[in-house]
Amino acid sequence: MPVPLADRRLRAAIFILLMLSIALLVWQHLGLNRVLRLDGESTYQITALSDRDEGGASVATLQRQGQRLLFDCKLKPDYEWPYCELRVSFSNDPHQGIDFSRFSHIALKVSASGTGAQRLRLFLRDFDIGSAKADDPLTWRLNELQFEPRADGSEIKVPMRAFNVASWWLNNNNIPIERAAVEMQNVPMLLLDTAGVREKADLQFKIDYIEFRGKWVSAGEMALFIVALWLCAAITYLAHWQLRMRSTLAHSREREAELQELNAALMLENAKIGEKAKRDPLTGALNRAGIRDALLDEAARALDEERPLAVIFCDIDHFKRVNDEHGHAMGDTVLQQFSALLRKRIRQRDYLVRWGGEEFVLLCPDTSLEHAGQLAQSLRYSTEANTWPTGQTMTASFGVTTLATEPLATFLERADRALYEAKHRGRNTVVTLPPPV
Ligand SMILES: Nc1nc2c(ncn2[C@@H]2O[C@H](COP(=O)(O)OP(=O)(O)OP(=O)(O)O)[C@@H](O)[C@H]2O)c(=O)[nH]1
Secondary structure (H helix, E strand, C coil), X not given: CCCCHHHHHHHHHHHHHHHHHHHHHHHHHHCCEEEEEECCCCCCEEEEEEHHHHCCCCEEEEEEECCEEEEEEXXXXXXXXXXXXXXXXXXXXXXHCECHHHEEEEEEEEEEEEECCXXXXXXXXXXXXXXXXXXXXXXXXXXXXXXXXXXXXXXXXXXXHHCEECHHHHHHCCCCHHHCCCCCCCECEEEEEECCCCCCXXXXXXEEEEEEEEECCCHHHHHHHHHHHHHHHHHHHHHHHHHHHHHHHHHHHHXXXXXXXXXXXXXXXXXXXXXXXXXXXXXXXXXXXXXXXXXXXXXXXXXXXXXXXXXXXXXXXXXXXXXXXXXXXXXHHHHHHHHHXXXXXXXXXXXXXXXXXXXXXXXXXXXXXXXXXXXXXXXXXXXXXXXXXXXXXXXXXXXXXXXXXXXXXXXXXXXXXXXXXHHHCCCCCEEECCCCC
């Protein structure tokens, strides 16, 4: 069975959407990578600091060796909190920090050598526009990650959720518990510090890179986008389907109206044709087929309701002569005029039938034999008195009877017999034959 065009289009659209969804998921998984790398070639401002600025004696130095950063620290416990520190400044304006919440992992390729504790602390200082002070970095949120470089200097990969907020910073700044979580949407500064141990140390750190890794679009965001895509496609399809249904409905209604119109016209035409088939084209009177049903109905009603039903057979006398002397066309005209004369003198509910040739029949419901005879006499007189196009006087003969409880053929034959009798009596005569008692 052939698949409809609309179904094929729907299948094609679903297939394309499916392929697009898979492609987007694969793209999100394999591509769309977002990386922030700190190494010897970074353009960010990187400086080495130590407690010397605050009265201590520790010495921190930084060298760039190709892609590598060499961070040396001679830690002296003279100061209360001795430290060496690498400071990376992403922006001079704390309002213009970097959004680190978009990264999912941090990768550290750092090796350490020398004597003393090798533990390091990485801080992402987040500047909260609402609560932090631009001129006091101690008010910038201290997101902290402690780690110890691996002996072989291999990469350490940690999820960003491993960061936490330094508890002493929370205490010092009276941060309420609701706001104690890690926040790193606006980080203008990164710090790499020694672990805060108060002992002498001579350390050398080789930093190949500190790399933050993430995706421009997260898997969740991509899934949401794909769901939205399917929803939009479904809504578009439904809207389109509804429009199509409406137009199909309108079209079929139009078509139905057209067909109804055509049907009505055909019925009218049929009625006209049916009516024509029941009438004599020359005189417009009913023909034998035209009177058949009415005769049966009227006869049945007359017998049921015991009402009289009369029939008058009329025949123009010597009509043949009209044709012979004046031509067939004149004969037709005379027939038309005779028919019109009869019609004019009968009631609306009487029937005028051209029985054949120059012979006509009048069927008169609710008419007694006496009244039918009187009508026939009046028609006979009118025919004789009429002025005919032949210029000659014309007469007609009439046979009259009424219906008894008998076959219709007997009823009509009696009327015909009465007409024959009228002709026999010399024409221009009315003969009335009562039905048998
Ligand atoms: N012009 C014309 N003549 C017709 C038509 N139908 C029948 N006739 C003629 O009517 C004539 C009837 O003749 P007859 O049956 O001999 O009767 P008649 O001459 O009227 O004589 P009676 O009836 O005995 O008085 C015939 O000549 C038919 O040709 C018609 O439609 N038009």
